[in-house]
Amino acid sequence: MHEGVVPGGGLAGGFDMQSTIESGQTYLWSRDDGGMFEDDVPHGGDAWYHTVLPATHTSTGDPEVIRARWTGSELVWEASIPDAPEHLTRLLRLDDDLDAIVGDSPDLPLLRRAYDRYRGMRLVRDPPFGSLVSFICSAQMRVERIHGMVRRLAHAYGDPVEFDGRTYHAFPTPPQLSAATEADLRDLSLGYRAPYVQRTAEMVAAGEADPAEVAGMDYEDAREYLTRFVGVGEKVADCVLLFSLDFLEAVPLDTWIRTAIAEYYPDCDRGNYRETSRAIRERFGGEYAGYAQTYVFFYLRTGGE
Numbered sequence: 001m002h003e004g005v006v007p008g009g010g011l012a013g014g015f016d017m018q019s020t021i022e023s024g025q026t027y028l029w030s031r032d033d034g035g036m037f038e039d040d041v042p043h044g045g046d047a048w049y050h051t052v053l054p055a056t057h058t059s060t061g062d063p064e065v066i067r068a069r070w071t072g073s074e075l076v077w078e079a080s081i082p083d084a085p086e087h088l089t090r091l092l093r094l095d096d097d098l099d100a101i102v103g104d105s106p107d108l109p110l111l112r113r114a115y116d117r118y119r120g121m122r123l124v125r126d127p128p129f130g131s132l133v134s135f136i137c138s139a140q141m142r143v144e145r146i147h148g149m150v151r152r153l154a155h156a157y158g159d160p161v162e163f164d165g166r167t168y169h170a171f172p173t174p175p176q177l178s179a180a181t182e183a184d185l186r187d188l189s190l191g192y193r194a195p196y197v198q199r200t201a202e203m204v205a206a207g208e209a210d211p212a213e214v215a216g217m218d219y220e221d222a223r224e225y226l227t228r229f230v231g232v233g234e235k236v237a238d239c240v241l242l243f244s245l246d247f248l249e250a251v252p253l254d255t256w257i258r259t260a261i262a263e264y265y266p267d268c269d270r271g272n273y274r275e276t277s278r279a280i281r282e283r284f285g286g287e288y289a290g291y292a293q294t295y296v297f298f299y300l301r302t303g304g305e
């Protein structure tokens with residue numbers, strides 16, 4: 001086992017691990033104590049979290065486990081590989097300058113209240129295939145149930161990884177998941193999402209399309225590309241772009257952001273997704289509008305107003 005710390009002094013703008021992982025951005029991390037998504041206002045905690053890196057993202061060519069805990073001053077980690085700090089920096093965007101991002105954000109009272117409440121929350125950068133399937137599962141579903149679906153998929157089809165006396169499971173690869181039938185996935189309580197997940201896995205496994213292909217595209221072209229996957233509309237595409245593929249300008253128009261538009265920015269409602277998204281993206285500051293979206297989303301979802 002490898003272990004170490006990432007000093008908090010080098011994280012511009014601070015870090016809040018609990019709100020980062022439990023704000024609905026990622027379903028590929030779990031809390032060691034089993035309390036994922038159980039807190040009413042999840043921020044400032046010091047629980048241990050873990051994730052399994054897919055084999056395609058490691059230097060060993062095998063899935064690898066990372067566990068981490070934020071103490072309030074440093075990020076303590078344990079892992080099956082020695083380069084965990086580099087992976088944590090990438091996955092949790094530890095090199096983002098939150099002070100600069102917040103300082104450059106528009107002076108909107110709602111946004112300022114959200115930043116003040118959850119300062120230190122960062123965006124995540126999940127592996128693309130796991131993020132894509134997670135958000136296909138997210139339709140009309142509470143965060144804890146989405147997380148349960150993703151965990152069941154990992155346990156049923158992902159590779160087991162032994163680490164520190166425990167068995168973890170990687171999220172399945174496209175070939176592993178494409179081998180499941182629609183009936184198999186319905187047995188895992190995916191419901192009507194089962195054929196979407198099955199067909200999307202087939203598409204990636206067969207090389208018909210790959211979410212990672214959007215790298216370097218213009219934002220709206222990238223969103224259009226992702227909608228070719230079965231079960232992926234513009235909102236799900238925006239989630240994957242924002243929480244996996246470095247399109248930090250993306251603003252997913254979910255229920256909470258549409259509520260914010262109706263109550264605070266009604267002039268941004270243009271009657272369709274594309275134009276409304278463009279308008280609220282500009283209102284939230286453009287380049288880092290996705291940060292603003294995530295803070296406002298979490299602030300409203302946890303009863304901030």
